[in-house]
Amino acid sequence: MKKRTFVTQKQIAKEAGVSQTLVSFVLNGSTEIAISDDTRQRVLDVAKELGYVPQAAAKSLVHGRSNNIGLVLVNPHYQVFRDPYIPNIITGLSNVVRSSDYRLMVEHINDYNGIMTIRHMLKSGEVAGIVMTNFQMAEQVAGPLIKEEYPIVLLEKPEGILAPAPSVGIDHFSGIRCATQHIISLGHERIACIAYGTPRDVHLHKRIKAFRDTITQAGLTFEDRYLRFGHYEPERGYLAMQSLLEETPRVTAVFGMNDLMALGAIRAILDAGLRVPEDIAVVGYDDMRFAEFINPALTTVRAPEVEQGQIAGKMLIDIIENNPISELQVMLETQLMLRASCGAA
Amino acid sequence: MKKRTFVTQKQIAKEAGVSQTLVSFVLNGSTEIAISDDTRQRVLDVAKELGYVPQAAAKSLVHGRSNNIGLVLVNPHYQVFRDPYIPNIITGLSNVVRSSDYRLMVEHINDYNGIMTIRHMLKSGEVAGIVMTNFQMAEQVAGPLIKEEYPIVLLEKPEGILAPAPSVGIDHFSGIRCATQHIISLGHERIACIAYGTPRDVHLHKRIKAFRDTITQAGLTFEDRYLRFGHYEPERGYLAMQSLLEETPRVTAVFGMNDLMALGAIRAILDAGLRVPEDIAVVGYDDMRFAEFINPALTTVRAPEVEQGQIAGKMLIDIIENNPISELQVMLETQLMLRASCGAA
Numbered sequence: 001m002k003k004r005t006f007v008t009q010k011q012i013a014k015e016a017g018v019s020q021t022l023v024s025f026v027l028n029g030s031t032e033i034a035i036s037d038d039t040r041q042r043v044l045d046v047a048k049e050l051g052y053v054p055q056a057a058a059k060s061l062v063h064g065r066s067n068n069i070g071l072v073l074v075n076p077h078y079q080v081f082r083d084p085y086i087p088n089i090i091t092g093l094s095n096v097v098r099s100s101d102y103r104l105m106v107e108h109i110n111d112y113n114g115i116m117t118i119r120h121m122l123k124s125g126e127v128a129g130i131v132m133t134n135f136q137m138a139e140q141v142a143g144p145l146i147k148e149e150y151p152i153v154l155l156e157k158p159e160g161i162l163a164p165a166p167s168v169g170i171d172h173f174s175g176i177r178c179a180t181q182h183i184i185s186l187g188h189e190r191i192a193c194i195a196y197g198t199p200r201d202v203h204l205h206k207r208i209k210a211f212r213d214t215i216t217q218a219g220l221t222f223e224d225r226y227l228r229f230g231h232y233e234p235e236r237g238y239l240a241m242q243s244l245l246e247e248t249p250r251v252t253a254v255f256g257m258n259d260l261m262a263l264g265a266i267r268a269i270l271d272a273g274l275r276v277p278e279d280i281a282v283v284g285y286d287d288m289r290f291a292e293f294i295n296p297a298l299t300t301v302r303a304p305e306v307e308q309g310q311i312a313g314k315m316l317i318d319i320i321e322n323n324p325i326s327e328l329q330v331m332l333e334t335q336l337m338l339r340a341s342c343g344a345a
Numbered sequence: 346m347k348k349r350t351f352v353t354q355k356q357i358a359k360e361a362g363v364s365q366t367l368v369s370f371v372l373n374g375s376t377e378i379a380i381s382d383d384t385r386q387r388v389l390d391v392a393k394e395l396g397y398v399p400q401a402a403a404k405s406l407v408h409g410r411s412n413n414i415g416l417v418l419v420n421p422h423y424q425v426f427r428d429p430y431i432p433n434i435i436t437g438l439s440n441v442v443r444s445s446d447y448r449l450m451v452e453h454i455n456d457y458n459g460i461m462t463i464r465h466m467l468k469s470g471e472v473a474g475i476v477m478t479n480f481q482m483a484e485q486v487a488g489p490l491i492k493e494e495y496p497i498v499l500l501e502k503p504e505g506i507l508a509p510a511p512s513v514g515i516d517h518f519s520g521i522r523c524a525t526q527h528i529i530s531l532g533h534e535r536i537a538c539i540a541y542g543t544p545r546d547v548h549l550h551k552r553i554k555a556f557r558d559t560i561t562q563a564g565l566t567f568e569d570r571y572l573r574f575g576h577y578e579p580e581r582g583y584l585a586m587q588s589l590l591e592e593t594p595r596v597t598a599v600f601g602m603n604d605l606m607a608l609g610a611i612r613a614i615l616d617a618g619l620r621v622p623e624d625i626a627v628v629g630y631d632d633m634r635f636a637e638f639i640n641p642a643l644t645t646v647r648a649p650e651v652e653q654g655q656i657a658g659k660m661l662i663d664i665i666e667n668n669p670i671s672e673l674q675v676m677l678e679t680q681l682m683l684r685a686s687c688g689a690a
Binding site: 021068084086087090094098103104105106107108121126233234238260263264266267270288289290292293294295 | 366413429431432435439443448449450451452453466471578579583605608609611612615633634635637638639640
């Protein structure tokens with residue numbers, strides 16, 4: 001396959017017998033210099049004849065800004081797209097971006113070079129603005145850019161130096177408290193938690209704190225030995241649950257901080273000859289599509305991720321276009337989905 | 346938040362006391378006209394002082410092509426990203442694109458205007474090439490573009506006027522035959538199939554043909570009344586299975602053409618008081634992450650989708666850069682994952 005070549009202004013100039021500068025003035029509709037109607041028409045005729053299309057690059061130079069919106073994924077995981085979170089964000093985002101005549105670029109960074117890339121994309125006008133997942137490196141990445149007033153929307157409530165930044169978050173801590181309170185309300189006193197996240201991840205500690213505070217505020221004792229770390233995979237939930245089953249006295253309920261780990265935990269409980277929820281109640285988090293159909297159906301927490309992407313995209317475009325914005329920091333609520341695995345249904 | 350403005354060549358010209366044309370010549374390193382070293386240095390100093398960054402748009406004009414790769418999703422579904430297929434493709438694609446210093450744009454089209462958009466993106470140089478999912482509209486979309494020799498890689502073996510187009514496909518028909526043969530080998534004679542796809546979708550008919558041919562080639566009878574349509578949702582698999590349970594004689598095995606429908610089918614069988622696999626064996630397709638952990642674990646077919654995205658990205662970049670390519674049409678194989686739900690494990 002040969003490489004497609006563009007009709008250039010140089011070719012048009014040659015064909016029309018005028019200078020390239022003049023072609024450029026005509027095609028950009030410039031009024032800076034006087035051009036005779038005849039010459040103007042000749043250039044336009046030749047351009048049409050040769051099949052000239054204004055290059056996007058040239059058009060964005062003329063219009064002064066790019067039509068690209070960047071989704072910046074700040075995450076060390078190669079498998080970032082296998083988690084349903086990012087696909088859900090893209091679903092919401094791409095819907096808004098498309099209907100507003102922008103395009104979506106997806107940029108995945110995981111080191112300092114990545115930060116420089118984003119800075120350059122914004123500074124050079126490659127993207128008009130970015131929506132950014134907000135993990136460990138958020139301050140390093142977004143801090144300087146927000147200070148320089150580039151259009152950025154974060155996908156989490158920002159803190160510290162980022163506190164005033166535009167954001168669309170989901171109140172996961174409230175979701176965790178709600179799930180934990182529900183388990184407590186069913187009469188459980190020994191409740192395990194299978195958390196996920198790397199030790200560097202500040203959100204890991206906040207998630208655990210939300211769980212622990214709910215336990216202690218209910219007058220129960222939070223026990224470290226009922227806490228496990230499982231990352232995102234069902235395999236890890238399975239192993240975490242196996243190890244929890246060795247603790248005496250055994251827990252009567254387990255909260256898996258994502259559905260895949262909760263799924264692995266259920267499997268480990270059944271493989272040990274125990275029943276869910278009769279022997280051990282299980283609650284997950286995410287409401288993935290399988291949650292309602294596994295056996296027993298998984299009680300879990302639904303987070304409005306598609307809506308989050310949609311609202312963030314809308315906010316970013318409003319910022320780029322200088323439209324009025326009613327609320328620069330939005331926080332969305334989660335919803336407890338009651339099913340059989342917790343024993344309440 | 347104010348809109349960030351760029352330092353323009355005009356500002357540099359004003360500050361350095363030279364013409365804008367001269368600034369442009371200096372910054373683009375042009376040798377077309379003689380510029381004194383003093384003047385050249387003054388322009389560069391002023392540009393540096395003002396924080397000028399060459400615009401991406403300007404750079405891509407100079408270099409003659411874009412650094413953007415487009416992933417074009419031709420699909421009528423709003424929920425295209427909720428299917429794990431596209432996220433898997435993006436995972437593979439973004440990995441290659443990133444390491445080759447390109448950027449990934451995601452464009453989602455579902456009508457004739459969308460086709461025009463893609464054409465314009467290529468023609469205007471907004472993207473250097475595209476990887477395209479290959480559903481109903483493939484011929485209309487890709488046909489003219491491939492004829493015009495734009496760099497395109499299709500994610501399915503092309504047929505008809507597209508037959509010579511570069512492609513990276515997965516041999517799903519072989520996967521379907523393999524799963525069906527496996528069910529037959531376990532001694533089943535009444536085998537249901539829950540298919541998905543719209544009636545317009547030519548692939549739906551090919552998938553059913555692959556199933557039917559395998560049945561008849563084994564000397565069994567294909568019966569229309571054991572065929573159901575379930576789309577992508579577990580809910581539809583559940584309803585399809587409920588209706589299959591009403592047929593007499595009852596089937597002894599069911600092949601769900603994706604895992605989510607197979608999951609719904611299992612649930613319907615259990616809810617009817619029957620056992621999987623003892624009363625009805627179930628086989629799925631996809632090997633989604635839950636498949637191994639549900640109860641019973643789902644026998645299914647794994648398709649190398651991440652690898653497909655990776656190879657397609659590599660092929661597209663090679664085409665764009667005129668690198669030699671050993672194989673312009675690649676077909677990847679699927680793998681049967683034997684677990685408990687079919688009764689063989």
